[in-house]
Amino acid sequence: MQFGGRRKKNSINPQSELYGQHLQFYGQPPLENISLSEFETFAVERLKLLKTVENLGVSHVKLTDLYISKLEKELKALNFPYRPDADDKKSQSGPTEYEKRRKDHISHFILRLAYCQTEDLRRWFIQQEVDLFRFRFNDLDPKQQLEFLHKNNLRYDTISSEEKLKLKDQLINSSFGVSGITVMEHEFYKVPFQDALDLVRLRKVYLKQGYAYIPHQDIVTIVLNDFRTRLSKALALTARSLPAVHSDERLQPLLNHLSHAYVGQDYSIQKNVGKISLDQIDSLSGKSFPLCMRQLHQSLRENHHLRHGGRMQYGLFLKGIGLSLEQALQFWKMEFIRGKVDADKFDKAYAYSIRHMFGKEGKRTDYTPYSCMKVILSNPPSQGDHHGCPFRHSDPELLKQKLQVYKVSPSGINQILELVKGMHYQLACQKYFELTHNIEDSSFSLNHPNQYFLESQKLLGGGKDIKREMDAPQRSQENAASKGSTATQEVAANTSQHLAEMTEDLDSFFQDA
Amino acid sequence: MPSSDYDPASLPDLLPLYYRRLFPFSQYYRWLSYGGVQKNYFQNREFSFTLKDDIYVRYQSFSTQNELEKEMQKMNPYKIDVGAVYSHRPSQHNTVKSGTFQALEKELVFDIDMTDYDDVRSCCSAADICSKCWTLMTIAIHILDRALRDDFGFQHRLWVYSGRRGVHCWVCDEAARKLSVAARSAVTEYLSLVKGGDETVKKVVLTEPIHPFISNSLDVVKEYFTQYALHDQDLMGSKESVEKVLALVPEDARSYLQQEFEKEKKPEKRWKLITTEAKRKQVGNFAHSFYIVLHIRTEGLVVLQSVSLKSTAKKGQYFEKEIMLQYCYPRLDANVSKGVNHLLKSPFSVHPKTGRISVPIDVSELDKFDPFSVPTISLICEELDRPRPGEEKEKLGDGKEKEDEKDAIEKRKIRDYKRTSLAKYIKYFDQFLDGMARSWKAERLRKSDLQKEF
Ligand code: SF4
Ligand SMILES: [Zn+2]
Numbered sequence: 001m002q003f004g005g006r007r008k009k010n011s012i013n014p015q016s017e018l019y020g021q022h023l024q025f026y027g028q029p030p031l032e033n034i035s036l037s038e039f040e041t042f043a044v045e046r047l048k049l050l051k052t053v054e055n056l057g058v059s060h061v062k063l064t065d066l067y068i069s070k071l072e073k074e075l076k077a078l079n080f081p082y083r084p085d086a087d088d089k090k091s092q093s094g095p096t097e098y099e100k101r102r103k104d105h106i107s108h109f110i111l112r113l114a115y116c117q118t119e120d121l122r123r124w125f126i127q128q129e130v131d132l133f134r135f136r137f138n139d140l141d142p143k144q145q146l147e148f149l150h151k152n153n154l155r156y157d158t159i160s161s162e163e164k165l166k167l168k169d170q171l172i173n174s175s176f177g178v179s180g181i182t183v184m185e186h187e188f189y190k191v192p193f194q195d196a197l198d199l200v201r202l203r204k205v206y207l208k209q210g211y212a213y214i215p216h217q218d219i220v221t222i223v224l225n226d227f228r229t230r231l232s233k234a235l236a237l238t239a240r241s242l243p244a245v246h247s248d249e250r251l252q253p254l255l256n257h258l259s260h261a262y263v264g265q266d267y268s269i270q271k272n273v274g275k276i277s278l279d280q281i282d283s284l285s286g287k288s289f290p291l292c293m294r295q296l297h298q299s300l301r302e303n304h305h306l307r308h309g310g311r312m313q314y315g316l317f318l319k320g321i322g323l324s325l326e327q328a329l330q331f332w333k334m335e336f337i338r339g340k341v342d343a344d345k346f347d348k349a350y351a352y353s354i355r356h357m358f359g360k361e362g363k364r365t366d367y368t369p370y371s372c373m374k375v376i377l378s379n380p381p382s383q384g385d386h387h388g389c390p391f392r393h394s395d396p397e398l399l400k401q402k403l404q405v406y407k408v409s410p411s412g413i414n415q416i417l418e419l420v421k422g423m424h425y426q427l428a429c430q431k432y433f434e435l436t437h438n439i440e441d442s443s444f445s446l447n448h449p450n451q452y453f454l455e456s457q458k459l460l461g462g463g464k465d466i467k468r469e470m471d472a473p474q475r476s477q478e479n480a481a482s483k484g485s486t487a488t489q490e491v492a493a494n495t496s497q498h499l500a501e502m503t504e505d506l507d508s509f510f511q512d513a
Numbered sequence: 514m515p516s517s518d519y520d521p522a523s524l525p526d527l528l529p530l531y532y533r534r535l536f537p538f539s540q541y542y543r544w545l546s547y548g549g550v551q552k553n554y555f556q557n558r559e560f561s562f563t564l565k566d567d568i569y570v571r572y573q574s575f576s577t578q579n580e581l582e583k584e585m586q587k588m589n590p591y592k593i594d595v596g597a598v599y600s601h602r603p604s605q606h607n608t609v610k611s612g613t614f615q616a617l618e619k620e621l622v623f624d625i626d627m628t629d630y631d632d633v634r635s636c637c638s639a640a641d642i643c644s645k646c647w648t649l650m651t652i653a654i655h656i657l658d659r660a661l662r663d664d665f666g667f668q669h670r671l672w673v674y675s676g677r678r679g680v681h682c683w684v685c686d687e688a689a690r691k692l693s694v695a696a697r698s699a700v701t702e703y704l705s706l707v708k709g710g711d712e713t714v715k716k717v718v719l720t721e722p723i724h725p726f727i728s729n730s731l732d733v734v735k736e737y738f739t740q741y742a743l744h745d746q747d748l749m750g751s752k753e754s755v756e757k758v759l760a761l762v763p764e765d766a767r768s769y770l771q772q773e774f775e776k777e778k779k780p781e782k783r784w785k786l787i788t789t790e791a792k793r794k795q796v797g798n799f800a801h802s803f804y805i806v807l808h809i810r811t812e813g814l815v816v817l818q819s820v821s822l823k824s825t826a827k828k829g830q831y832f833e834k835e836i837m838l839q840y841c842y843p844r845l846d847a848n849v850s851k852g853v854n855h856l857l858k859s860p861f862s863v864h865p866k867t868g869r870i871s872v873p874i875d876v877s878e879l880d881k882f883d884p885f886s887v888p889t890i891s892l893i894c895e896e897l898d899r900p901r902p903g904e905e906k907e908k909l910g911d912g913k914e915k916e917d918e919k920d921a922i923e924k925r926k927i928r929d930y931k932r933t934s935l936a937k938y939i940k941y942f943d944q945f946l947d948g949m950a951r952s953w954k955a956e957r958l959r960k961s962d963l964q965k966e967f
Contacts, residue, residue, distance in 0.1 A: 169725075170725045172722065173722040173723060173724060173725055173728070174722070174724050174725055174726075176722075193665065194692070194693075194696050197695055197696055197699040198699075200699045200700070200703050201698070201699040201702045201703060202702075203703055203724045203726060203727075206725060207664040207665065207703075207726070208663065208664065208666075209663065209664075209665075209666035210665050210666025210667070210688070211666070295712075308848075309848075345567065348566075348567045348568070348569070349567065349569075379847075379848070380708065380709070380710075381709065381710030381711075381712070382629065382707075382708070382709070382710055382844070382846075382847065383628075383629040383630075383631065383632065383707075383710060383711070383844060384628070384629065384631070384710065384711065385710040385711070386710065386711065386712075387710075388710065388712075390712065393709065393710065393712060393713065394712040394713065395709075395712060395713050395714050395715070397714070398712050398713075398714070399712075
């Protein structure tokens with residue numbers, strides 16, 4: 001890999017002071033001149049890094065060994081600083097530690113420019129940067145962490161030993177890995193609970209009167225919160241200065257290109273509208289729907305009703321496979337009036353929200369179908385719900401029964417359950433795809449229910465039941481074709497981040513009557 | 514439901530009377546203005562009305578109490594929902610540049626609906642409730658109210674009966690109204706213990722250590738469990754119900770308990786068997802994990818690792834607690850709480866099906882609260898028409914003084930509701946508002962003190 005940065009060696013001293021530690025809080029923007037080509041390389045490589053961060057976050061539990069080793073590998077490959085104890089020694093080949101830190105610094109600020117432009121872009125960028133920061137902060141040993149706090153002027157309130165003694169039991173029972181001895185040894189920080197949401201959410205911290213009591217080992221939460229808040233403010237400020245940047249006709253296309261890289265296939269493009277007729281849905285749901293949609297379809301047919309989480313997930317999926325607005329209205333109405341809802345009530349209480357889904361009401365946003373990540377991570381089903389991802393949200397026992405009903409072989413079921421156990425829900429789903437489509441190795445990486453559908457239709461193409469063995473040449477052709485599109489597929493996962501927020505508006509229209 | 518005196522068909526006749534003479538507009542306005550601390554707080558608030566024939570109108574907003582009154586008396590909504598405070602007047606949301614019309618603030622709200630408990634109540638289902646299952650709401654309020662007060666430090670929590678089968682909570686503290694979506698969702702998740710839909714059997718899973726919030730919640734459940742679950746719901750009685758409970762017990766304890774249940778039929782004794790078995794396991798496991806700690810120490814490994822081993826080893830050993838929580842712990846509608854712009858039925862709205870008024874609940878008297886004694890619109894309208902001795906005179910006395918017209922109407926309205934069973938609920942609402950007013954005053958003092966310092 002080539003780096004423009006190597007050629008112009010920057011030796012001004014204040015700069016090396018700036019990069020005293022491998023981890024940065026990005027308080028100060030870079031003040032040097034860089035070439036356009038370096039600008040571009042830096043930006044593209046950081047984008048690559050952030051995408052890896054995102055993808056790893058979906059397929060692995062954050063900060064598990066595998067996650068750590070994969071992220072380290074990527075940092076190394078892209079020549080970003082990755083080890084806290086690395087000093088500025090020249091390695092045999094490749095850039096020095098100083099050059100890596102400089103690249104880290106500059107590339108971060110370039111992407112700020114590209115990703116400050118809209119709310120969605122900002123949200124995505126912040127999320128990935130925060131995850132990256134978390135990983136690197138955790139990589140520091142306690143001494144280095146304190147040093148980092150000190151260097152960056154981060155100070156947080158601690159509680160007195162008397163208070164600690166008084167709250168000892170509560171503190172032990174609300175923090176992981178804190179025992180009677182360690183309570184007294186370590187500092188506890190007291191911050192408004194709003195500054196430690198990740199710990200509050202998981203009930204991993206003691207709460208009293210609106211304050212969270214955070215053991216030193218979890219200080220990363222407060223630091224991250226700080227990092228997030230500052231970054232978010234900085235992006236808002238950058239956005240305001242953007243007109244100046246955008247008037248530069250060399251930079252503008254580059255920045256636009258960078259931010260566009262983030263929006264990939266979202267399966268909302270209505271190119272296949274009307275290709276499917278309503279009476280095909282039943283048979284399609286058995287053949288080409290992923291389990292999540294099959295489950296929703298089935299319970300809709302059984303109960304003649306779906307609660308709003310289900311209507312959103314399934315409704316947008318159907319829109320994505322090509323139902324027109326008229327078809328969707330007809331489809332939902334036909335089913336609902338078989339249950340407790342009469343035609344009149346349907347028109348008043350539900351039709352609006354379906355039109356809304358197609359962007360015909362309210363803010364007229366064209367809503368995109370949910371990706372696996374959104375289905376798996378947000379809005380888990382509760383009582384009476386059938387949405388969600390069966391691999392994530394069903395009891396393994398029930399999932400097993402269901403798979404048996406769907407005639408998956410016992411060994412296949414075992415493989416699937418093994419993946420589920422390791423929390424690889426999408427891989428489990430993909431295995432299910434392979435087993436039910438009679439192929440050994442699917443050539444795509446699944447991240448969207450609509451993608452599942454398209455891939456399945458491709459395989460079952462033209463209604464003919466293509467058996468793999470009989471049609472080997474054609475299969476390999478298709479493999480090649482879909483390989484070409486993996487880049488876009490990879491990107492598709494990114495869009496789900498902002499969906500959660502976008503659809504929130506819609507949710508308020510969807511209260512169960 | 515014994516609201517036999519209420520006939521939904523009479524609603525169109527009763528609503529005008531209710532909005533003209535009984536609805537507590539001045540308190541309502543006082544509530545949503547929040548002491549005028551922030552400009553346009555009331556004016557930028559979204560209301561939505563459900564009119565006759567389910568016609569639903571969103572984005573209503575009003576500049577004064579008077580305007581709100583006039584509009585409600587004109588429209589006579591069947592249901593009123595309250596939404597967020599927006600950046601602009603909601604009634605003009607179409608005229609502002611798209612993207613700039615945004616929900617800024619709202620009370621932190623909770624919605625608990627009895628239908629979400631259908632898998633754990635045997636007495637009723639769906640929209641029906643009875644005094645037995647109402648205990649679930651009592652438990653829910655006790656648990657959440659404590660946590661909102663002690664854990665999150667919120668002072669102004671308004672609990673409201675929904676008029677039919679559930680309760681709502683409006684947390685009105687300034688800090689609560691300003692919470693971000695992320696913060697709302699974190700609070701909601703902190704408060705949610707029952708997870709999973711119809712495809713999940715075991716909906717509560719506890720891990721070591723048990724967080725103080727969970728211990729506190731369990732203390733509340735324990736107070737009610739014997740009477741409510743063992744007797745009222747007959748949890749350990751019917752074969753079907755027992756099977757459902759045993760499905761939540763770890764496999765290795767299940768057959769033993771099954772055998773024991775053959776011999777023992779009394780619900781309390783059966784439950785005792787479950788708790789004893791659970792305790793036995795906890796002790797056994799503790800010894801085991803202790804062993805791991807020591808073992809690892811002699812090998813010179815760090816304590817932290819042994820702790821995490823300990824916690825995995827102990828998982829699933831709290832099954833009696835998990836069962837209690839699965840059957841009794843409050844089930845929140847998380848979507849309602851997480852959004853800033855989500856609408857929620859307003860206090861003092863009428864429930865069109867039951868005719869009951871959505872009244873505030875005094876938590877200090879919670880155990881005495883009976884949803885079936887909450888007044889219906891027909892009852893209070895009737896009470897209004899009942900003549901009262903001595904009333905004429907009073908009216909004459911007032912007439913002598915020169916008052917402006919608005920005042921007179923206001924006074925008459927106060928007299929009106931005081932003659933009905935609505936009075937005690939409005940009185941409680943007044944107290945709630947006084948409590949909030951005291952904090953604004955304290956806040957203003959603090960602010961002006963600060964100013965003096967400069
Ligand atoms: S992995 Fe994705 S497509 Fe498969 S069931 Fe889950 S959400 Fe649906
Ligand atoms: Zn009941």
